[in-house]
Amino acid sequence: MVAVAPIFAQEKIKARVDNLQFFYGKTQALKDINFFVPEKKVVALIGPSGCGKTTLLRCFNRMHDLYPNMHYSGRILLEPDGVDILNAKVDPIELRMKIGMVFQKPNPFPKSIYENVAYGLRIRGEKVESFIEGKVESALRDAALWDEVKDRLQNAASSLSGGQQQRLCMARSLATDPDIILFDEPTSALDPIATARIEELIDELKSRVTILIVTHNMQQAGRVADYTAFMYLGELAEFDRTSKIFTNPTQKLTEQYVTGCFG
Amino acid sequence: MNVDRSNWIYRQKFYENIFLAASIFFLIVSATILGALLFDLVRSGASRLSWTLFSSFPSRFPEKAGILSAWVGTLLVMLVTSLTAIPLGVAAGIYLEEYAPKNRLTALIEINISNLAGVPSIVFGLMALGIFVYKLSLGQSVLSAGLTLALLILPIIIVTTREAIRAIPLSIREGAYALGATKWQVTKDHVLPYSSGGILTGIIIALSRAIGETAPLVTIGALTFIAFLPGSPVQAAPPFINFEWLTSPFTVLPIQMFNWISRPDPEFHKNAAAAGLVLLLITLSLNAIAIFLRIRFRRRVRW
Numbered sequence: 001m002v003a004v005a006p007i008f009a010q011e012k013i014k015a016r017v018d019n020l021q022f023f024y025g026k027t028q029a030l031k032d033i034n035f036f037v038p039e040k041k042v043v044a045l046i047g048p049s050g051c052g053k054t055t056l057l058r059c060f061n062r063m064h065d066l067y068p069n070m071h072y073s074g075r076i077l078l079e080p081d082g083v084d085i086l087n088a089k090v091d092p093i094e095l096r097m098k099i100g101m102v103f104q105k106p107n108p109f110p111k112s113i114y115e116n117v118a119y120g121l122r123i124r125g126e127k128v129e130s131f132i133e134g135k136v137e138s139a140l141r142d143a144a145l146w147d148e149v150k151d152r153l154q155n156a157a158s159s160l161s162g163g164q165q166q167r168l169c170m171a172r173s174l175a176t177d178p179d180i181i182l183f184d185e186p187t188s189a190l191d192p193i194a195t196a197r198i199e200e201l202i203d204e205l206k207s208r209v210t211i212l213i214v215t216h217n218m219q220q221a222g223r224v225a226d227y228t229a230f231m232y233l234g235e236l237a238e239f240d241r242t243s244k245i246f247t248n249p250t251q252k253l254t255e256q257y258v259t260g261c262f263g
Numbered sequence: 264m265n266v267d268r269s270n271w272i273y274r275q276k277f278y279e280n281i282f283l284a285a286s287i288f289f290l291i292v293s294a295t296i297l298g299a300l301l302f303d304l305v306r307s308g309a310s311r312l313s314w315t316l317f318s319s320f321p322s323r324f325p326e327k328a329g330i331l332s333a334w335v336g337t338l339l340v341m342l343v344t345s346l347t348a349i350p351l352g353v354a355a356g357i358y359l360e361e362y363a364p365k366n367r368l369t370a371l372i373e374i375n376i377s378n379l380a381g382v383p384s385i386v387f388g389l390m391a392l393g394i395f396v397y398k399l400s401l402g403q404s405v406l407s408a409g410l411t412l413a414l415l416i417l418p419i420i421i422v423t424t425r426e427a428i429r430a431i432p433l434s435i436r437e438g439a440y441a442l443g444a445t446k447w448q449v450t451k452d453h454v455l456p457y458s459s460g461g462i463l464t465g466i467i468i469a470l471s472r473a474i475g476e477t478a479p480l481v482t483i484g485a486l487t488f489i490a491f492l493p494g495s496p497v498q499a500a501p502p503f504i505n506f507e508w509l510t511s512p513f514t515v516l517p518i519q520m521f522n523w524i525s526r527p528d529p530e531f532h533k534n535a536a537a538a539g540l541v542l543l544l545i546t547l548s549l550n551a552i553a554i555f556l557r558i559r560f561r562r563r564v565r566w
Contacts, residue, residue: 066440068365097443107434110457110564119452120442156565173442 007227007241011038013079014180014210015060020074020086022055022064028234029055033074035229035239037180042202042211044225044242046218048262051231053214057182060085060212061099062092078179097124100173100181105189106165108157108172113149116157116168120176135175143171144201163194170201181205183213187220199224218258222246230254304543308536316537321488321519325530330538332489333519336405337474337545339493339508340515343409344416344473349466352417356424356462361450380418387415388479396483403484405493406509411479416469423465427458460560467553471546477517488522489514516542 015037022030030052037043045053055064062085064070075084078098085095108116117136126132136153140146145167149160157168166186173181183202187195202211202224215221221228221242228245230238230253238245238254249255256262319329359376363369391411401407431454439449455462493511516538523535 061441063437063441066437093443093445096441101441103434103438103441105434107432107438109435109438109453112565119439119444123439123442123444123448123452158565169438172438176442 008036008038011036011041013037014039015079016075016077018075018077020056020059020072020076022052022059022073023071024055025069030059031234033236035236037210037212038227039079039210040206040208041226042206042213042224044221044228045212045214045231046216046221046228046257047231047237048257049216052234053231054184056231057184057212057214060180060182061096061101062086062090063101065092097176098179100176100178102166102169102173102181102183102186104185106162106169108160108165108168110156110158112154113157113160113168114153117171117175120172124176136171139171139175140168142174142201142205143167144197145171161194163190163197166190166194166198167201170198174205178209180210180212183211183215185214185216188216195220218246218260230257232257301543304536304539307533308538308540311533311537312540316534316541320491321522325528325534328523328531328534330516330519330534330541332492333514333516333538334541335492336489336513337515337542339405340408340412340480340513341470341474343406343509344412345466345470347410348413348416348420348469348473351413352420352466352469353424353462355417356421356428357450357454359421360425360428361446361454376418376421380422383478384415384476385478385482387411388482390414391479392483402510403486403512404510405513407483408480408485408513408515411483412473412476415476415479416473419469419472420465423468424458424462427461427465428454430461431457456560457564460557460564463556463560464553467549467556471549474546474549475517475542477515477521480515480518481521485518486512486514516545 013036017033017035017037020030020033021028033056045056047053058064059072059076064072072086074086076086077083078085083090109119111119114136117139118132121132121135137146137150140149145164148164149155149168152159157165160168166189170181170186187198190198199220202213205211206226213221213224225242228240228242229236230245230249230251232253238249238251240250245254246258249258315327316329317334318331319327320331321333322328355376359369359373363372388411391407391414395401395407395410396403401410435453435457436449439453444452489512493508493513495505495508520535520538520542523531523538526532
């Protein structure tokens with residue numbers, strides 16, 4: 001077991017990443033990644049394109065399992081049970097039921113608004129429609145979308161604007177009460193106002209769920225994240241409190257990146 | 264703007280207009296050919312289009328001869344073809360696209376399926392003669408004919424199913440998987456519903472091809488003169504379904520046409536034209552159904 005670093009002294013740990021390596025075929029995309037994800041906090045993954053942020057994020061719900069020739073080594077231990085989610089014995093389906101994901105581009109299903117949010121419950125075998133209705137409403141409220149769509153739940157999800165669609169996707173993953181939500185550059189396709197709303201939501205959500213967010217936008221990391229991981233060439237260059245990373249980073253490289261010298 | 268550039272743009276626009284003119288010309292040519300064909304069929308066949316044509320068996324007298332056994336045969340053969348080729352083809356397409364591991368073996372299978380789509384139909388007929396008629400002793404029957412045409416169109420259905428499935432964006436699948444859906448849930452809730460319009464279109468194009476096939480059916484021994492109908496698939500008495508028709512000898516519309524057209528008496532040629540019109544109408548209505556279904560399914564999926 002990895003020792004708890006001092007910065008985590010007051011935090012409850014949700015996940016421990018222990019010596020994680022990841023390979024696309026023979027190419028190593030992640031090298032010796034070690035860090036902690038504190039519970040009910042926001043952790044941002046930043047770094048230049050191709051540094052492995054998204055690859056790392058997708059390890060948490062084993063999305064890589066969908067494609068051939070990808071393998072992991074090392075462990076990601078999910079607390080409090082200490083289950084290694086990279087273990088082949090852990091069913092990725094079961095894992096994804098506990099860990100939600102919001103993608104870079106809004107990807108609502110070509111179904112109604114209601115059915116989009118209800119889908120997670122339906123695939124879990126939920127049959128009681130009144131229960132599903134309640135869940136759909138509360139998820140849409142949590143995603144600050146309820147007031148905008150309550151009169152047109154049966155309309156197509158594609159009739160919503162881009163920002164609304166992204167909040168719908170958040171509601172979709174919230175409806176099943178996940179422990180962790182993974183955000184993969186959730187605002188990169190949105191305008192500043194829609195972006196601000198998503199950021200507000202992330203801020204509100206962290207009272208209930210643990211959040212990991214990949215972002216290209218350093219200001220965004222500064223605004224929403226409690227902790228920030230700076231990645232470079234597949235390695236975790238620095239991991240610390242966000243304020244520390246942005247004001248007084250230990251590594252020269254981190255400083256250069258956050259001040260915009262490269263990236 | 265300098266003179267050279269405006270000259271260059273002028274030349275490019277000139278090429279564009281030449282291409283446009285050529286396209287329109289070829290379009291008119293092919294439309295005219297189709298129109299002339301239709302006109303010719305109607306002119307020589309319309310006088311024979313009557314209830315007698317549909318309700319009579321073939322006969323030595325052209326004015327008494329009809330296509331009853333032919334259209335019933337076509338219908339029954341197509342029933343067997345649809346019932347076998349559609350489930351097999353769609354399932355194979357789904358398997359190859361969603362489940363099959365991407366390795367050399369599946370690549371080889373994929374190439375061969377595309378090749379199969381290009382095999383001349385008479386070759387399928389020869390194979391069916393050997394396998395269905397003799398080896399499996401199915402005889403020169405509706406069943407053999409249906410299975411032969413099913414084999415013929417199977418590759419078309421597989422290929423179009425795969426293309427329809429491939430058109431679904433990856434992000435939609437990932438969205439469903441990320442919620443914890445299993446492969447089967449993703450397939451039945453997303454992949455199939457969103458691709459059903461394309462799959463249906465492929466199925467109907469394939470059936471339209473099968474309905475006009477003659478060569479493979481002649482090869483397995485379709486008769487040209489049938490003065491009786493196969494037993495009805497449904498009956499009033501239990502068990503209500505009857506499979507006797509499967510083993511019955513058969514003829515189909517294109518074969519009936521071929522038979523009439525090869526007779527010296529020009530009166531029979533009119534019958535052939537009328538039968539051709541019927542066949543064309545069946546094909547066109549199949550296409551109309553395809554368009555209708557595609558619109559309906561597209562309305563249900565709300566991109």
